Amino acid sequence: xxxxxxxxxxxxxxxxxxxxxxxxxxxxKINRITLKIGELTGVMPEVLYFAYENASxxxxxxxxxxxxxxxxxTARCDKCDIIFDIDHFNKLCPDCSTFSxxxxxxxxxxxxxxDGE
Amino acid sequence: xxxxxxxxxxxxxxxxLTAQNRKLLDEKGIYVINLMSSPGSGKTSIxxxxxxxxxxxxxxxxxxxxxxxxxxxxxxEAQGIPVVQINTGGACHLDGNMIKNALESxxxxxxxxxxxxxxxxxxxxxxxxxxxxMKITVLSTAEGNDKPLKYPxxxxxxxxxxxxxxxxxxxxxxxxxxxxxxxxxxxANAAVFETSCVKDQGxxxxxxxxxxxxxxxx
Ligand SMILES: Nc1nc2c(ncn2[C@@H]2O[C@H](COP(=O)(O)OP(=O)(O)OP(=O)(O)O)[C@@H](O)[C@H]2O)c(=O)[nH]1
Ligand SMILES: [Mg+2]
Ligand SMILES: [Zn+2]
Numbered sequence: 001x002x003x004x005x006x007x008x009x010x011x012x013x014x015x016x017x018x019x020x021x022x023x024x025x026x027x028x029k030i031n032r033i034t035l036k037i038g039e040l041t042g043v044m045p046e047v048l049y050f051a052y053e054n055a056s057x058x059x060x061x062x063x064x065x066x067x068x069x070x071x072x073x074t075a076r077c078d079k080c081d082i083i084f085d086i087d088h089f090n091k092l093c094p095d096c097s098t099f100s101x102x103x104x105x106x107x108x109x110x111x112x113x114x115d116g117e
Numbered sequence: 118x119x120x121x122x123x124x125x126x127x128x129x130x131x132x133x134l135t136a137q138n139r140k141l142l143d144e145k146g147i148y149v150i151n152l153m154s155s156p157g158s159g160k161t162s163i164x165x166x167x168x169x170x171x172x173x174x175x176x177x178x179x180x181x182x183x184x185x186x187x188x189x190x191x192x193x194e195a196q197g198i199p200v201v202q203i204n205t206g207g208a209c210h211l212d213g214n215m216i217k218n219a220l221e222s223x224x225x226x227x228x229x230x231x232x233x234x235x236x237x238x239x240x241x242x243x244x245x246x247x248x249x250x251m252k253i254t255v256l257s258t259a260e261g262n263d264k265p266l267k268y269p270x271x272x273x274x275x276x277x278x279x280x281x282x283x284x285x286x287x288x289x290x291x292x293x294x295x296x297x298x299x300x301x302x303x304x305a306n307a308a309v310f311e312t313s314c315v316k317d318q319g320x321x322x323x324x325x326x327x328x329x330x331x332x333x334x335x
Contacts, residue, residue: 017123018123040270042240089303
């Protein structure tokens, strides 16, 4: 059994969604796929690009342009009512330095759009 | 034909199953812990110690995730509580579907706390919710204090971090100061415990805290 790598299994799940949506829309060929991947996920885009080739092989998405949009990580401070950029190692409000647990974006793992005919 | 907006979470099927698991577990009033770490940090050893302390007060059960073997499940079975083994057959994490199947072989009416030992891996399990109330990550002193910085996601999502093998710290270059600073910057809300399964240190504190968390839920 092949060791199911993180990005590989995620790519296969993404392909399932893509092909299902394409079928619903009666697409015969997919030309372009875009994903939205948040900065805080453990998913590495380079590895996804690599996994995409295998996952799309022999499907109507083979050869389609594949694009990943990175989504910035942001959080909100309830006290100051502001939204600010964060990363894994800094989640402090720039105004009051409170640690924010209210993360608004950065964990996205979405199939965003498909384009085809 | 133009662009089709899909906007669907890639982990959708996992999330759906996980939501079902969570609903079922909530209905039964079961507190669920997802226990994670790299291979060999001491997940099963901590479990053995915790079970010994808590099994008289709480009805416990364990799900053991393992790539191929039943070794850990046998260790838990020896403690005399219900255990279900999931062999992932090479997959690097547990998912909602595996948990759903495992739940079918437990008597959910007779469980207060369910602890799920995830596959030893510091990366993938962090991404997949499996219906837990809380994630706990174990790090052992022998692995080095740089792990939270190198693998922040798991620590970020955890309600508690257990620093295990504290008995070995003097033989390593593990820096407590850097470790606590890093955990604070990644996840200031995490409770941190220092344990040794060999010297039986810190287990009591951990158990007291676990009980308080379970009370908070019920
Ligand atoms: N010195 C010392 N050794 C420990 C401690 N806790 C566990 N060990 C040892 O570390 C090894 C691995 O422990 P396990 O409990 O099997 O670790 P695990 O995280 O369950 O491992 P996997 O399930 O394989 O990922 C065993 O040989 C334990 O005896 C501790 O606190 N101190
Ligand atoms: Mg184990
Ligand atoms: Zn603020």
